[in-house]
Amino acid sequence: EVKLVESGGGLVQPGRSLKLSCAASGFSFNDYWMGWVRQAPGKGLEWIGEINQDSSTINYTPSLKDKFTISRDNAQNTLYLQMSKLGSEDTAIYYCARAGIPFDYWGQGVMVTVSS
Amino acid sequence: DIQMTQSPASLSASLGETVTIECLASEDIYSNLAWYQQKPGKSPQLLIYDASSLQDGVPSRFSGSESGTQYSLEINSLQSEDAATYFCQQHHDYPFTFGSGTKLEIK
Numbered sequence: 001e002v003k004l005v006e007s008g009g010g011l012v013q014p015g016r017s018l019k020l021s022c023a024a025s026g027f028s029f030n031d032y033w034m035g036w037v038r039q040a041p042g043k044g045l046e047w048i049g050e051i052n053q054d055s056s057t058i059n060y061t062p063s064l065k066d067k068f069t070i071s072r073d074n075a076q077n078t079l080y081l082q083m084s085k086l087g088s089e090d091t092a093i094y095y096c097a098r099a100g101i102p103f104d105y106w107g108q109g110v111m112v113t114v115s116s
Numbered sequence: 117d118i119q120m121t122q123s124p125a126s127l128s129a130s131l132g133e134t135v136t137i138e139c140l141a142s143e144d145i146y147s148n149l150a151w152y153q154q155k156p157g158k159s160p161q162l163l164i165y166d167a168s169s170l171q172d173g174v175p176s177r178f179s180g181s182e183s184g185t186q187y188s189l190e191i192n193s194l195q196s197e198d199a200a201t202y203f204c205q206q207h208h209d210y211p212f213t214f215g216s217g218t219k220l221e222i223k
Contacts, residue, residue, distance in 0.1 A: 044214060045154075045160065045203055046214070047205070047213060047214060049211075059210045059211070060211070095159055101165045101166070101169075102150055102165065102205065103150070103152075103160070104171065106160055106161070107159060108159055109159055
C-alpha cells in the first residue's frame, strides 16, 4: 500500500524557517518524481514544485522559488520541503504527493501556521 | 504560466442527475489535464488523467473529455458520496497550475 506521511508542521513566527518531511512507503521511492502542493484555509490548491528521481531536476512555481527548497533522500525514502522567510500568506496545509500521472497518491497533509 | 479557468465555482444537483464541470486552459495543453476530488478534511484524490483516462478504482460514472482547450468532467448518476470539491490541473508545462475548484452539493 502506497503511504505518504508528512510531518514537521506547526506554529512558526513570521520570518522564520521550517522544514517539512514526507516519509514514503509501499512503492519504490527512487523510481518516482515527487512533489509538494499547498492549500490555504478555505482556498484552492497551489502547486509548489516537483523533484525528479535523482534530484537533478527540480521545478518550482516562480513565486516560491526563492523561499522554498525541495530535496529528497532516496536512502531514507523521504521527501523534504525547506521553507524560509515565512509570512502569513504561507499559512496552509502542505501535501506531499507522488508525481505519477501526475499526482496519483497524496499524503494526509500537515498544517503550517505562520503567526506571532 | 498557463491559467486554468474553472467553472462553475459551485453547483447543486440531485441524486441520479448528471453534472458537468469545465476547465478552460489559456493555451494548448495537449490533453495533459487531470481531475481531482477533494472531500472536506481530506486530501485530494486523482480521478482522471490525460483528460479522459480513468484512474484505477474510480467509478465509471466519472468521465473526462476535451474540445480544443476546453476540458470537461462529467459525473453521471450522482451519488451522495460525490459531494466534494473538484479541481482540474494541467500537467503540460511548469508550473503545473490548478483550477480554482468547483464545490458540488448534492440536494
